[in-house]
Amino acid sequence: MIEYEDTQQVIASLAQTVDHLIRTDGDHDTAIPSLSLHRRSTASATHCIYNLGLGVVLQGEKQVMVGDQMLTYTAGQTMLTTIDLPVISHTRTAPKHQPFLGLMLLLDIPMVTQMVSEMGQLNLKEKTQPSFGVQPVDYVLIEAISRLVNLLDEPVLLPQLAPILQQEIMIRLLTGPNGVYLRQLIKTGSVSQKIAKAVAWLKHNFVQAIRMDDLAEQVYMSPSTFRQHFREITGMSPLQYQKQLRLQEARHLMLNQHFDVGHAAGLVGYESASQFSREYSRLFGNAPQRDIQDLQLV
Known part of the structure; x- marks a missing residue:
C-alpha cells in the first residue's frame, strides 16, 4: 500500500531534480515543449495568463488571485486551469531560505478529447465546475510527472518516451480528482464549452468594444445566464476578464516596446487615458508610468 511518506519522498526527490536542472531564478522552458520549470529565491508577484495546464508546487508556496478569489497551493499540491485565465500569482519561498520550485505542464485539448473517447470516461450528468481547482497530488500522478522531468537528463530517449509519459499523465488526471474539470471542457454543447468559446473570442478580440449581450448571443445563452456561468467558471465577470486582458x-x-501611456491605452481599446490610468493603478497598485519605471529597475 502506498503511504503518504512515499508521495512526499517523490516530491522531495523531484524538487532536488528541478533544483539541479535550473540554478537561476526565472521561468525556464525545457526540451519538452509543454513543460516549464520555475524557481524564485525571493517572494515575488507576477501578472500573467494561466493557460490550459497543470501547475505543481514542489517547494515553497504559491497564491493565485483569480478575479476576487485567492487560491493557495503549497508543496505537494497542484492547480489545474482549463480556460485561459488572467491571474496575479504570488510565490513564497520555503523555510530555511530554500527557493520556491515548481513546474507547469501545458495540456492539449485534442489529447484530452482522444483520451476521453478511448476511455469512455465522459459523464454527461456532471455539473458545471469552475475552470480552476487546487488538489493534493497523489503518488501515481507525481511519480509519472517525475519520470517525465527526469527524461530531461536522457536526451536520446526523450523524443520517444516523452509523448508516452504525457499520455500517462493525462490518463492519471482524467481518472483522478481533476478529471471532472477536464471532461466538462470537451463536452459538446456544455456550459463550460460555451464559456470556453466566449473566453477564446475575448482573448483574441479584447481591444474591440462589444456588448456582452452580443457575446452571450454568440454562444447561444441568455445575457443573465451567460454572466452567471461566466463568473462561476472563470471567477470574474466578462467585463473584468476583458479589462484584465487589456491592462496586461x-x-x-x-x-x-516602450510605448507611452496614451499610445498603449489607445492600442488596447481605451478611449479615455484617465480611465485607463485609474484602472491600471487599481490592478497593478501603481500609476502606469511609475509602475513601468519600477519594473525597469528590477
Missing part, C-alpha cells in the same frame, strides 16, 4: 497587454507594450 498595455503593460507589456509599455515595458517591452
Whole structure:
C-alpha cells in the first residue's frame, strides 16, 4: 500500500531534480515543449495568463488571485486551469531560505478529447465546475510527472518516451480528482464549452468594444445566464476578464516596446487615458508610468 511518506519522498526527490536542472531564478522552458520549470529565491508577484495546464508546487508556496478569489497551493499540491485565465500569482519561498520550485505542464485539448473517447470516461450528468481547482497530488500522478522531468537528463530517449509519459499523465488526471474539470471542457454543447468559446473570442478580440449581450448571443445563452456561468467558471465577470486582458497587454507594450501611456491605452481599446490610468493603478497598485519605471529597475 502506498503511504503518504512515499508521495512526499517523490516530491522531495523531484524538487532536488528541478533544483539541479535550473540554478537561476526565472521561468525556464525545457526540451519538452509543454513543460516549464520555475524557481524564485525571493517572494515575488507576477501578472500573467494561466493557460490550459497543470501547475505543481514542489517547494515553497504559491497564491493565485483569480478575479476576487485567492487560491493557495503549497508543496505537494497542484492547480489545474482549463480556460485561459488572467491571474496575479504570488510565490513564497520555503523555510530555511530554500527557493520556491515548481513546474507547469501545458495540456492539449485534442489529447484530452482522444483520451476521453478511448476511455469512455465522459459523464454527461456532471455539473458545471469552475475552470480552476487546487488538489493534493497523489503518488501515481507525481511519480509519472517525475519520470517525465527526469527524461530531461536522457536526451536520446526523450523524443520517444516523452509523448508516452504525457499520455500517462493525462490518463492519471482524467481518472483522478481533476478529471471532472477536464471532461466538462470537451463536452459538446456544455456550459463550460460555451464559456470556453466566449473566453477564446475575448482573448483574441479584447481591444474591440462589444456588448456582452452580443457575446452571450454568440454562444447561444441568455445575457443573465451567460454572466452567471461566466463568473462561476472563470471567477470574474466578462467585463473584468476583458479589462484584465487589456491592462496586461498595455503593460507589456509599455515595458517591452516602450510605448507611452496614451499610445498603449489607445492600442488596447481605451478611449479615455484617465480611465485607463485609474484602472491600471487599481490592478497593478501603481500609476502606469511609475509602475513601468519600477519594473525597469528590477
